[in-house]
Amino acid sequence: YLYAEDVVVTWAAKQLNRPVKWTAERSESYLSDAHGRDHTTTAELALDKDGKFLAMRVKTIANVGAYLSTFASCVPTILYATLLAGQYTTPLIHCEVTAVFTNTSPVDAYRGAGRPEATYVVERLVETAARELKLDPAEIRRRNFIRSFPYQTPVALLYDTGNYDATLDAAVKMADVAGFAARKAESAKRGKLRGLGYACYIEACGIAPSAVAGSLGARAGLFEAGEIRVHPTGSVTVFTGSHSHGQGHETSFAQVVADRLGMPIENVDIVHGDTSKVLFGMGTYGSRSIAVGGTAIMKALDKVIAKGRKIAAHLMEAAEADVEYDRGVYKVAGTDKKKMFGEVAFAAYVPHNYPHDKLEPGLNENAFYDPSNFTFPAGSYVCEVEVDPETGKVGIEKWVAVDDFGKIINPMIVEGQVHGGLVQGIGQALLEGCQYDATGQLVTGSFMDYSIPRADDLPSFLVDTRETPCTHNPLGVKGCGEAGAIGAPAALMNAITDALGIKDLAMPATPQTVWRALQQKKAA
Known part of the structure; x- marks a missing residue:
């Protein structure tokens, strides 16, 4: 976000002609950094007698803080209302959002940005409907899943592909839902309450296209750029506008390039974050790096390979149309003639035998990519909790997450992203909350007052994936960075309300909040 300090240090650096650094204390950051959610x-x-969804109506008051931050206006609107269809065929949806200024810090994008809020509304509604109609929570979802694609939702988005049955079926099996009744009875013998909660989320990410952003008033494009610089030795340097700050781009981007060019990953160097070297890029946010930045790199690779085909055809004295390429090898169809990518790269820079009349030397290409649509990762989460009614303490006994991220480049990185997102979502639902007193003073201004999840708050996650490739990018990938934070709050709160036997409970479900809810239920 564009904080005042960013502007000040930039101005100061110009005035002093030297680097200037701003450092905030944690208490200052609690007071001034953007907050998240707050709807x-x-x-x-509305449902028919068979549990089919007929219509949904949503009214939201969204706090945007004391003044507008960078994405404050789009988070509770375009990134929220457009996801209210979820994974379901609800034919009619009406959403009214009223954004209000308050005395709090600005409220802006936080992992998921609008998508967790939408998923929470949809999945709490669906779970409540299942309980009131006495239907199995998984069954009511199956009765309403979208199964025909592409699917135009009533809230603007066009889903290109998905298989929601596959993720839910896998999650139910992995969570051993069939054995839940026995586990619930065992907990009851010990005086504990046990609950089960589901969440089936969908996300629109790989933020794009530029035309949509422009129609909403954005003053920037949503493309990404990539450059492939092949060296005479056959090694490659990749320049990308997608900055890495922990997502593992250096690995996943290098894997994409190494696989396409048939070379060891060690021969690929990824350069990002240096504006004196990289092409103009739009950066890393909205789970867009591999889907948008990776596709820009792929398009630059296509140009490199196409030029290499011309060079290889000349070297092998063959027609370009007869030259085939596969992972670092150019071959003349129907013959044993072939040239390795490294040989072609060397010829491009040492052009002794080279088609100078058709090609200039060198092997260096760049590309820009502006997506035609979002990507739509989706998944199913099942959470099982045990509650101590004497203290209100919630223990997460089991957590299953099955996601569909399309083609997966690096399973370890994807699993790490899911784990991180789940922890943030659990923190939101169970522990975290900015509190102001009656005079407007923030009272959760340190880690002594603001609780974040720790290892002993969390279970060992059971995660898996299913695959329906994205149809409009060449890698078939979808974003994965925000998914865990999108589905987790609803799954956890559905489990807690199931355990308590109540209809609703405001987040965070701290021990005090849970204990009070139980006392109110007893008194009712």
Whole structure:
């Protein structure tokens, strides 16, 4: 986000002609850094007697803080209302959002940015409907899943592909839902309450296209750029506008290039974050790096390979149309003639035998990519909790997450992203909350007052994936960085309300909040 300090240090650096660094204390950051979420929502779901969804109506009051931050206006609107269809065929959806200024810090994008809020509304509604109609929570979802693609939702988005049955079926099996009743009975013998909760989320990410952003008032494009610089030795340097700050781009981008060019990953160097070297890029956010930045790199690779085909055809004295390429090898169809990518690269820089009349020397290409649509990762989460009614303490006994991220480049990185997202979502639902007193003073201004999840708050996650490749990018990939944070709050709160036997409970479900809810239920 564009904080005032960013502007000040830039101005100061120009005035002093030297680097200037701003450092904030943690208490200062608690007071001034953007907060997240903060919606108050009333939602209604109409169903027929068989549990088919007929219509949804949502009214949301969204706090945007004392003044607008960078994405404050789009998070509770375009990134929220457009996801209210979820994974379901609800034919009619109406959403009314009222953004309000308050005395708090600005409220802006936090992992998921609008998508967790939408998923929470939809999945809490669906779970509540299942309980009131006495239907199995998984069954009511199956009765309403979208199964025909592409699918135009009533809230603007066009889903290109998905298989929601596959992720839910896998999650139910992995969570051993069939054995839940026995586990619930065992908990009851010990005086504990056990609950089970589901969440089936969908996300629109790989933020794009530029035309949509422009129609909403954005003053920037949403493309990404990539450059492939092949060296005479056959090694490659990749320049990307997608900056890495922990996502593992250096690995996943290098894997894409190494696989396409048939070379060891050690021969690929990824350069990012240096504006004196990289092409103009739009950066890393909205789970867009591999889908948008990776595709820009792929398009630059296509140009490199196409030029290499011309060079290889000349070297092998063959027609270009007869030259085939596969992972670092150029071959003349129907013959044993072939040239390795490294040989072609060397010829491009040492052009002794080279088609100078058709090609200039060198092997260096760049590309820009502006997506035609979002990518739509989706998944199913099952959470099982045990609650101590004496203290209100919630223990997460089991967590299953099955996601569909399309083609997966690096399973370890994807699993790490899911784990991180789940922890943030669990923190939101169970522990975290900015509190102001009656005078407007922030009272959760340190880690002594603001609780974040620790290792002993979390279970060992059971994660898996299913695959429906994205149809409009060459890698078939979808974003994965925000998914865990999108589905987790709803799954956890559905499990807690199931355990307590109540309809609703405001987040965070701290021991005090849970204990009070139980006392109110007893008194009712």
